[in-house]
Amino acid sequence: MSSGLKRDRRILAGLATAIGMIPFLINNPYYLTVLNLSALNILTVCGLTLLIGYAGQISLGHAGFWALGAYGSALLSLKTGLNPWLTTALALGFTLAVSAGMGFTVLRLKGNYLVMATLAFNLAVYFFLVEAEELTGGPPGLPGIPPYTLGSLAFVTDLAAYYLIWPVVLITLFLTFNLVHSGEGRALRALASGEIAAACLGINPRRYKVLAFVLSAAYASLAGSLYAHYFSFISPKTFDIFFSVELVAMCLFGGKGSLWGAVLGAGLLTPLPHFLSIFDEYRDLIYGGLLMGVLIFFPDGLSGLMRKLYGRKAP
Amino acid sequence: MAEKRPKILKVENLSKNFGGVQALRGVSLNLRAGEILGLIGPNGAGKTTLINIVSGVVREDAGTIFFEEHLLNELSPWQRAALGLARTFQHIQIFAGLTVLENVMCGAHRLRKTGFWETFLRLPRAVAEEDECRRQALSILSELGLADKANLPAENLPYGEQKKVVIARALASRPRAILLDEPAGGLNEKETEELGEIILRLREKGLAILLVEHDLNLVMRICERVVVLNQGEVIAEGPPCEIQNDPRVLEAYLGK
Amino acid sequence: MSESSLFLQFLFSGLTAGAIYALVALGFCVVENSLRIVNFAQGDFLTLGGFFMTTFLLSLKIPWPLAALCSILAVGLCGYLLERIALRSAKTHDPLTLIFITIGASIFIRGLIKLFWGKNPRIFPPLITGEPIRLLGASLTRESLLILAVGFFCVTILHLFYRVSRSGKALRAVAYSPRAAALIGLPVGFLNSVSFFLAGALGAVAGLLIVPVTGVSFDTGVILGLKGYAASVLGGYGSFPGAIAGGLLLGVMEALVAGFISSGFRDVFAFALLFCVLAIKPSGLFGTHEEERV
Structure with a gap:
């Protein structure tokens, strides 16, 4: 086993232990809600790190995939009465199909054109959710989404949801670490570093770009489904492009070169606005200023900074 | 003849x-x-x-x-x-951000038999393949006298050694x-x-x-x-x- | 109103909105033609322009031509400061990181606006007044005419500036290769600042034109910035004629979809169409395809 994977697994084990204990120390449900949101964002940003940091592609449309996961699973379970676990899987399958189709058409684009195409996807999904009121409930949203259940246990409370969402996120992180410490992860990074040189080693650029895109869309869809069945209410506002932008901001803030960057970025930036709400007037100033400051002085994000401080090489 | x-x-x-x-x-x-x-x-x-x-x-x-x-x-x-059919480039094209060893292991890409799921779940076949790939890459590096540089970031090597690394990378594809x-x-x-x-x-x-x-x-x-x-x-x-x-x-x- | 004059009416309103998009798109182009990044604070320049104008015109009672000039210069200065303080200090050349610095700046600017001008929308009276002009059963307001005229004036000036003047050529050299430009002694940093000044000034111009019609609040620039970005991508990112064509096309398309199909689905269609254009022609209408060098 490579030393990098061993180290990451050790840190992950530490994180899992800490996560498991937090509810014993904090029982304020509001904090748990924020932690749950952080977990969902970590899941999504983890996928985005694969796409942006590893495969070198950009997307400002991942809130659209959240929406597919959230609305897909919510609507299916509401209209057909199917079990939320099953509808989550179906929504995931749907997202996989959509993102694969998009991957093959859109990832031919470069730079601005790719940014715009993914933005356009997000906007089209958003406006569809707003306008197709009969199906989606329109701007007021979609209430009464059934929760996940396991036997007689329904994951309704923040605490129950906490012990559902975090394990899913940690397991996904575990698997993603497997991936980045393998030939697949290396191929992705080679691709981001030099597409032509990578192709001349037999790495199929199209396959890996689409793989990263589809995987990141799947993570976002999963996060969206978990979100919908946890809050039991969704509205289009959650899935606008600003959320997409925020997700990429988390990715860069934490450092796109490492999955730990995703954990740091989403783990710190998700609670920040909630925390800053006490300085309501200055919220945007602080958030914007902080984002600028970190990116100006530490372009590799927080994980890059930590790597420098500890002189270690993160994956 | x-x-x-x-x-x-x-x-x-x-x-x-x-x-x-x-x-x-x-x-x-x-x-x-x-x-x-x-x-x-x-x-x-x-x-x-x-x-x-x-x-x-x-x-x-x-x-x-x-x-x-x-x-x-x-x-x-x-x-x-x-x-x-392998090639190298006039302007090196080393993969920055990867170590020397990882650069060479990238070369073995065409020999990989495990796909996405096997590596994602880290099934035994993927582990074995990864170990074999690392072993091969190290042996190529030591043949070219670069074994002690294996874990350094490739872009930090001097020019002459980078040129060797890309040859090693091409060779890793056998x-x-x-x-x-x-x-x-x-x-x-x-x-x-x-x-x-x-x-x-x-x-x-x-x-x-x-x-x-x-x-x-x-x-x-x-x-x-x-x-x-x-x-x-x-x-x-x-x-x-x-x-x-x-x-x-x-x-x-x-x-x- | 007959079908054809209805069409003409939609066309007029589409062209007016399109001219605003085009002006915002030009701001994106100017930056693309030196620093080669997307400046997502472009929309906020528009908002700033509107707010400065309300202050100069209504609070300080400066006559409007002078107030307009002051607003344009003030926003230009903001653009200059953004490049000089934030972007030039960045310790990276990674475009995505630089782009997100401008996104941080955009959030920051909105915070400043909320702090100085509050959250309530403001408006100032139109710069020119008069009866709308009737044309084949449709009417065109004087303001729309002004917007169109200023839009074309700006693109002509910019086009001449970049193609003919020495400074314009220098800017293009910087876009083509910053290192080579520095080697032949061009002041690359200064030229980048100039292009941000221009981007700010263009944003302010768009703000001056649109605010009397729609009013301005701290987030006015967000959606307009996005539309301007879409317009410049549609036209071919970085091309001045492309920005104008993309802006007008987007405006007209929206107006026609809103008028004849459904106003609610306007944006779905607009962005779905944009998506299709990119799928068919990956570098926009006027974009040049660049082959990657080995």
């Missing part, structure tokens, strides 16, 4: 026009299994264009390329590489033919000497090597056959000793 060896790479009548500049006009050449073929010519003769076309990075206007029994013309670069684009460019005398030894050792392993090079001493020393390009045309072909005294070659290099 040498001519009995099978032709591994056949380039026929290759032409390429870059917006009015005829970079190649009807170039044909053959690379035989286990030989070192030198490709020389003054700047702008079309040497790199030829390598770019053979590896699929640039599309030809006319002509055919066969690698073993495969017609390459319609294949993407990665498909050509997957068949066992190619049957390799196209080297000016491997000695920017190297000092000692490094060039060492490079010559490395290339000779590769031939002993049965690799076919197309060597594009400006360092004529190196070419004359290690190549069995040399093809001379000038202004997109083959002007001479033969063993080094004949080429050295060919008036057309002297004219191309020195002018009339």
Whole structure:
């Protein structure tokens, strides 16, 4: 086993232990809600790190995939009465199909054109959710989404949801670490570093770009489904492009070169606005200023900074 | 004799026009299994264009390329590489952000048999393959004297060593033919000497090597056959000793 | 109103909105033609322009031509400061990181606006007044005419500036290769600042034109910035004629979809169409395809 994977697994084990204990120390449900949101964002940003940091592609449309996961699973379970676990899987399958189709058409684009195409996807999904009121409930949203259940246990409370969402996120992180410490992860990074040189080693650029895109869309869809069945209410506002932008901001803030960057970025930036709400007037100033400051002085994000401080090489 | 060896790479009548500049006009050449073929010519003769076309990075206007029994013309670069045709670049193209070892392991990409799910779930076959890949990469690195640098970020190595790393990377794919684009460019005398030894050792392993090079001493020393390009045309072909005294070659290099 | 004059009416309103998009798109182009990044604070320049104008015109009672000039210069200065302080200090050349610095700046600017001008929308009276012009049964307001005229004036000036003047050529050289430009002695940093100044000024001009029609609040620039970005991508990112064509096309398309199909689905269609254009022509209508060098 490579030393990098061993180290990451050790840190992950530490994180899992800490996560498991937090509810014993904090029982304020509001904090748990924020932690749950952080977990969902970590899941999504983890996928985005694969796409942006590893495969070198950009997307400002991942809130659209959240929406597919959230609305897909919510609507299916509401209209057909199917079990939320099953509808989550179906929504995931749907997202996989959509993102694969998009991957093959859109990832031919470069730079601005790719940014715009993914933005356009997000906007089209958003406006569809707003306008197709009969199906989606329109701007007021979609209430009464059934929760996940396991036997007689329904994951309704923040605490129950906490012990559902975090394990899913940690397991996904575990698997993603497997991936980045393998030939697949290396191929992705080679691709981001030099597409032509990578192709001349037999790495199929199209396959890996689409793989990263589809995987990141799947993570976002999963996060969206978990979100919908946890809050039991969704509205289009959650899935606008600003959320997409925020997700990429988390990715860069934490450092796109490492999955730990995703954990740091989403783990710190998700609670920040909630925390800053006490300085309501200055919220945007602080958030914007902080984002600028970190990116100006530490372009590799927080994980890059930590790597420098500890002189270690993160994956 | 040498001519009995099978032709591994056949380039026929290759032409390429870059917006009015005829970079190649009807170039044909053959690379035989286990030989070192030198490709020389003054700047702008079309040497790199030829390598770019053979590896699929640039599309030809006319002509055919066969690698073993495969017609390459319609294949993407990665498909050509997957068949066992490796190349290096004049401008190195090392993967920054990866270690030396990881760079070399990338080379073994075409040999991988495990797919996404096996690596994602880290099934035993993927673990075994990864270990084997690392072992092979380390052995190539130690052969080139770079074993102690394996875990350094590749972009931090000095230029000469980076040039070796990309050769190691190409070798990790266990190619049957390799196209080297000016491997000695920017190297000092000692490094060039060492490079010559490395290339000779590769031939002993049965690799076919197309060597594009400006360092004529190196070419004359290690190549069995040399093809001379000038202004997109083959002007001479033969063993080094004949080429050295060919008036057309002297004219191309020195002018009339 | 007859079908054809209805069509003309939609066309007029589409062209007016399109001219605003085009002006915003020009701001994106100017930056693309030196620093080669997307400046997502472009929309906020528009908002700033509107707010400065309300202050100069209504609070300080400066006559409007002078107030307009002051607003344009003030926003230009903001653009200059953004490049000089934030972007030039960045320790990276990674475009995505630089782009997100401008996104941070955009959030920051909105915070400043909320702090100085509050959250309530403001408006100032139109710069020119008069009866709308009737044309084949449709009417065109004087303001629309002004917007169109200023839009074309700006693109002509910019086009001439970049193609003919020395500074314009220098800017293009910087876009083509910053290192080569520095080697031949061009003041690359200064030229980048100039292009941000221009981007700010263009944003302000768009703000001055649109605010009398729609009013301005701290987030006015967000959606307009996005539309301007879409317009410049549609036209071919970085091309001035492309920005104008893309802006007008987007505006007209929206107006026609809103008028004849459904106003609610306007944006779905607009962005779905944009998506299709990119799928068919990956570098926009006027974009040039660049081959990657090996």
